[in-house]
Amino acid sequence: xxxxxxxxxxxxxxxxxxxxxxxRTFPVVMGLTLISYAVNxxxxxxxxxxxxxxxxxxxxxxxxxxxxxALVLTAIVIGFAMTAFVVVLSLRSLGELKNDHVDGREPRP
Amino acid sequence: MNHALILPVxxxxxxGSLLLLGARLGMPATRRLxxxxxGLQVAVSAWLxxxxxxxxxxxxxxxxxxxxxxxxxxxDRLSALMLFITALLxxxxxxxxxxxxxxxxxxxxxxxxFQLMGINGAFLTGDLFNLFVFFEILLIASYSLLLxxxxxxxxxxxxxxxxxxxVxxxxxxxxxxxxxxxxxxxxxxxxxVKVSEASADQAPLLGAAGMLLLVVFGLKAAFLPLYFWLxxxxxxxxxxxxxxxxxxxxxxxxxxxxxYTLIYGAEAGSLANMALDWLWPLALLTLAVGVIGALxxxxxxxxxxxxxxxxxxxxxxGIAIGTPEALSASLYYLIHTxxxxxxxxxxADLIARQRGVKGGLLLQGPALLxxxxxxxxxxIGAIAVVGLPPLSGFLGKVLLLHALQPGPxxxxxWPVILIGSLGSLIAFSRAGSTLFWRTGLTVLGSAxxxxxxxxxxxxxxxxxxxxxxxxxxxxxxxEATAAQLHDLDLYRQILTPGGAA
Numbered sequence: 332x333x334x335x336x337x338x339x340x341x342x343x344x345x346x347x348x349x350x351x352x353x354x355r356t357f358p359v360v361m362g363l364t365l366i367s368y369a370v371n372x373x374x375x376x377x378x379x380x381x382x383x384x385x386x387x388x389x390x391x392x393x394x395x396x397x398x399x400x401a402l403v404l405t406a407i408v409i410g411f412a413m414t415a416f417v418v419v420l421s422l423r424s425l426g427e428l429k430n431d432h433v434d435g436r437e438p439r440p
Numbered sequence: 441m442n443h444a445l446i447l448p449v450x451x452x453x454x455x456g457s458l459l460l461l462g463a464r465l466g467m468p469a470t471r472r473l474x475x476x477x478x479g480l481q482v483a484v485s486a487w488l489x490x491x492x493x494x495x496x497x498x499x500x501x502x503x504x505x506x507x508x509x510x511x512x513x514x515x516d517r518l519s520a521l522m523l524f525i526t527a528l529l530x531x532x533x534x535x536x537x538x539x540x541x542x543x544x545x546x547x548x549x550x551x552x553x554f555q556l557m558g559i560n561g562a563f564l565t566g567d568l569f570n571l572f573v574f575f576e577i578l579l580i581a582s583y584s585l586l587l588x589x590x591x592x593x594x595x596x597x598x599x600x601x602x603x604x605x606x607v608x609x610x611x612x613x614x615x616x617x618x619x620x621x622x623x624x625x626x627x628x629x630x631x632x633v634k635v636s637e638a639s640a641d642q643a644p645l646l647g648a649a650g651m652l653l654l655v656v657f658g659l660k661a662a663f664l665p666l667y668f669w670l671x672x673x674x675x676x677x678x679x680x681x682x683x684x685x686x687x688x689x690x691x692x693x694x695x696x697x698x699x700y701t702l703i704y705g706a707e708a709g710s711l712a713n714m715a716l717d718w719l720w721p722l723a724l725l726t727l728a729v730g731v732i733g734a735l736x737x738x739x740x741x742x743x744x745x746x747x748x749x750x751x752x753x754x755x756x757x758g759i760a761i762g763t764p765e766a767l768s769a770s771l772y773y774l775i776h777t778x779x780x781x782x783x784x785x786x787x788a789d790l791i792a793r794q795r796g797v798k799g800g801l802l803l804q805g806p807a808l809l810x811x812x813x814x815x816x817x818x819x820i821g822a823i824a825v826v827g828l829p830p831l832s833g834f835l836g837k838v839l840l841l842h843a844l845q846p847g848p849x850x851x852x853x854w855p856v857i858l859i860g861s862l863g864s865l866i867a868f869s870r871a872g873s874t875l876f877w878r879t880g881l882t883v884l885g886s887a888x889x890x891x892x893x894x895x896x897x898x899x900x901x902x903x904x905x906x907x908x909x910x911x912x913x914x915x916x917x918x919e920a921t922a923a924q925l926h927d928l929d930l931y932r933q934i935l936t937p938g939g940a941a
Contacts, residue, residue, distance in 0.1 A: 351603075351607070356599070359603055363603065363606050363607070363610075366607070366610050367606075367610060370610045370613045370614055370617075371613075373613075373614060373617050374613055374616070374617040376617075377617045377618075377620050377621035378621075379621075396624075398620070399617075399620065402569060402616070402620070405569075405573065406613055409573070409576045409609075412580065413576070413580065413602075413606055413609070416580060416583060416602065417602055417603065417606065420583070420587070420595070420598060420599060420602055421599070423587075423595055424592075424595040424596065424598070424599050427590075427591070427592040427595040427596075428592050428595060428596060433599055433600065433603065434596070435592065435595070435596035435599075
């Protein structure tokens with residue numbers, strides 16, 4: 332399970348970084364979203380991967396650490412807010428600068 | 441438990457929320473509420489500054505969950521000092537904003553308060569995850585404040601700033617995940633204990649997390665490979681916002697200081713002082729690059745933004761030397777540079793508004809309406825920032841150079857700082873002669889006198905001579921601060937029941 336999880340995180344991050352480097356606002360936003368997914372999953376896995384274990388002591392044979400779940404929840408909420416903001420900002424810069432390049436002008440060919 | 445500790449977070453939070461609810465209050469009432477909140481913050485932080493003088497590390501356990509299990513605010517001399525610097529800077533920036541900049545977009549005052557809440561929280565928190573949360577609060581407020589006023593220049597700079605900081609936040613979370621996965625805690629004092637007891641197979645991962653944190657804080661503090669966002673961002677922000685942003689790089693510096701003295705400090709076993717070897721060359725390079733940027737700047741705002749980078753380099757050099765003397769000198773320089781660059785950003789705007797479309801561009805322009813007043817202020821501000829006697833920049837640099845023992849470090853730092861100061865002086869002289877002497881004969885009809893703005897700018901500049909006049913008590917406080925930062929047992933005490941006030 333750990334290997335599969337790690338590969339999934341790696342693929343998510345690599346795709347995110349690739350999109351981030353496309354230097355157009357929409358791919359950049361998508362890239363940031365993918366990276367934040369990867370980061371949230373990573374944070375979640377820091378309580379170690381287990382199946383069928385509750386986050387309450389005594390409910391199941393083993394219990395998992397509830398703190399990473401609380402942390403990841405906070406991170407998700409903040410990530411949503413930031414994504415919403417960056418989408419609005421991209422639209423604003425598209426309107427103001429008349430193109431979607433992150434530098435505000437088309438690169439010289 | 442001292443409930444006053446949480447006031448610097450609660451005050452701006454409630455003021456900001458009230459301002460959002462009362463969006464239809466009308467400008468005069470909004471301004472009064474905002475000024476009242478910042479005024480109270482100045483009073484509270486001054487009182488806390490006095491309280492911190494007893495040398496204790498105080499803890500405010502939220503919900504009375506004892507550390508390391510609950511979330512805590514940790515309050516020492518350094519926190520008190522940073523809170524006080526922020527509150528005073530905010531007061532003058534806000535005064536300047538109330539003369540008209542706050543009407544150029546909506547919700548300026550609410551955002552300003554939330555920005556202060558984030559900054560104050562970052563200075564107070566004793567928990568790394570909460571440091572992340574407060575970073576995000578101050579960042580999201582700063583994104584909106586940066587865009588305040590609109591325009592393509594701000595949208596472009598804003599996009600870079602936001603995307604870079606979002607990537608930075610991802611790094612921050614990865615570092616926190618690794619730290620929590622290994623150590624099982626995010627309380628700074630508890631982490632310090634866990635890192636010092638780390639086994640040989642845990643240490644490399646903890647070190648990697650520490651280096652990731654350095655990247656994140658470096659992005660905030662804007663040192664060498666990570667500063668490229670800063671000049672354009674600061675140059676395009678509205679003047680009161682740019683002035684408030686003078687504290688933002690210091691949030692990064694504060695975090696570096698906190699994490700690499702407490703968690704990865706002298707007692708961190710194999711990871712002891714691991715950041716200092718990296719910080720030293722980066723600091724010198726940052727200083728050099730900042731000066732080159734200042735010499736090449738095309739507008740006054742950009743010039744001041746590059747001097748922010750120079751000041752970051754100087755501060756980091758002081759931290760990297762690592763001795764208490766260098767640290768207290770650095771802190772003195774930190775106080776000076778925050779207020780002085782804030783004042784210069786305000787002054788740049790006063791000058792730019794008397795030059796019409798030329799703004800702050802360093803080109804021949806129309807004659808200024810108040811050349812003597814603004815020229816005198818520019819002269820004083822430049823002397824303070826460059827570091828010529830008799831103002832506080834000079835004292836800060838002398839203290840820093842004096843803190844070095846003769847040796848290889850001194851051989852490197854002395855010429856970099858002295859030649860850097862000369863470079864800044866040349867940049868300022870060129871800018872000043874263009875702005876005040878290479879002018880046309882007529883004054884623009886649109887130029888206006890701005891008594892209130894001038895007052896805010898003069899108030900902030902006056903803090904520089906005051907800092908020199910009261911150098912003795914200030915330095916005594918700072919030396920105690922540096923000593924306290926290196927006394928790690930004091931911080932570990934907060935983990936034992938009843939061990940902290």
